[in-house]
Amino acid sequence: MSGSDTDGTAGAAQQLAEKAAAALLARDRASQALGMRLAGVRPGWAKVVMRVRADMVNGHGLCHGGVVFALGDSAFAFACNSHNESTVAAAAAIDFLAGAREGDELTAEASELWRSRRNGIYEINVSNQRGERIALLRGRSWRIDGQVVGKE
Numbered sequence: 062m063s064g065s066d067t068d069g070t071a072g073a074a075q076q077l078a079e080k081a082a083a084a085l086l087a088r089d090r091a092s093q094a095l096g097m098r099l100a101g102v103r104p105g106w107a108k109v110v111m112r113v114r115a116d117m118v119n120g121h122g123l124c125h126g127g128v129v130f131a132l133g134d135s136a137f138a139f140a141c142n143s144h145n146e147s148t149v150a151a152a153a154a155i156d157f158l159a160g161a162r163e164g165d166e167l168t169a170e171a172s173e174l175w176r177s178r179r180n181g182i183y184e185i186n187v188s189n190q191r192g193e194r195i196a197l198l199r200g201r202s203w204r205i206d207g208q209v210v211g212k213e
Contacts, residue, residue: 074104078143081209082107085142092135095128099139105173107139113165124161133185133198136169141181141202142209148181151203157196159189166190171200179204 082102086092092109095117101108111132119125134153141148161167171185185198 074144077145077210078102078104081142081145082139084210085139089135089138091131095131095135097132097135100168102139102143104143105140105176106171107136107143108168108170109136109139110166110168113161113163113167115163118163121160122162124163124165124167126155126157129157129161129167129187129196130155130198132167132169133171133187133196134200136171137183137185137198137200137202140171140173140183140185141200144176145208145210146204147207147209148202148204151180151201153198153200155196155198159193159195161189161195167195169198176202 079102082099086099095111097109097111100110109132113124117124117128137150167187167189169185169187171183173181173183175182181202183200185200186194187196188194
């Protein structure tokens, strides 16, 4: 295969990942309500950013663990739907490594480790603006019927 064919295939996959992510985000009211921003997507990978607001802090002055999990879960969703195959979480686990505080900007980066026709395994790292790791998630995806966006 020539280089231009490879570039064309990779370019088409990237465009599809971007379209799928945009469509998913437009319908994802939970991520929108939490102020999440999609910072990047490519096939099998996504980055989502969120600033910790006062209404996200628990009684210890730390970002609520459920909010940290939601950020990681959203990055997971964008990564596993980036192939334009409708996919949901089948399982996920989180390890909290450090606390985040109000005003921190958290970044969740999800990477596909393995994918088959119906399942996938993803690793999601959540870090703060200083690059300190806050949490590590591992998710297993399950492909359901359909596509995120229709073919043009």
